[in-house]
Amino acid sequence: xxxxxxxxxxxxxxxxxxxxxxxxxxxxxxxxxxxxxxxxxxxxxxxxxxxxxxxxxxxxxxxxxxxxxxxxxxxxxxxxxxxxxxxxxxxxxxxxxxx
Numbered sequence: 219x220x221x222x223x224x225x226x227x228x229x230x231x232x233x234x235x236x237x238x239x240x241x242x243x244x245x246x247x248x249x250x251x252x253x254x255x256x257x258x259x260x261x262x263x264x265x266x267x268x269x270x271x272x273x274x275x276x277x278x279x280x281x282x283x284x285x286x287x288x289x290x291x292x293x294x295x296x297x298x299x300x301x302x303x304x305x306x307x308x309x310x311x312x313x314x315x316x317x
Contacts, residue, residue, distance in 0.1 A: 228281070232274030235283040239273075245314040246273055258311055265308030267293060268301055 222240060223231045226247050235243070246269060249255045255275070259266035267276075271289045274281035286298035286305075293301070309316050 230281075232281040232283040235274070239283075242309065242314060242316065243273055245312070246275060249312050249314070250275060254312055258308060262308060262311060264293070265304050265311060268304040269308045272301075272305060 219231050219237075222237075223229065226244065231243075246255065249258075255266065255269070258269075268289055270276040271279065271292055272284050272286075274283055284292070286301045290296035290298055290301045296304075306316055
């Protein structure tokens with residue numbers, strides 16, 4: 219976990235981060251570094267919020283991997299299914315396979 223975090227430029231992986239989603243996180247960090255994640259924010263803000271909250275990449279938020287339910291609550295009562303749909307759409311917009 220420490221080696222992976224260092225490769226991504228993090229002090230540590232977000233709390234509760236499942237290693238099965240590491241490739242998605244790698245691709246999101248790459249998208250963030252080349253500003254593609256910010257471009258997503260300009261066109262699909264809800265998708266951007268879901269991805270950044272879910273994967274611990276949100277600015278001014280503690281780095282934590284959040285469940286679909288936690289993200290839905292933070293976004294004002296969205297259902298888990300709606301958060302999953304927004305996550306899938308955001309990943310597809312960035313050209314990232316959900317798994």
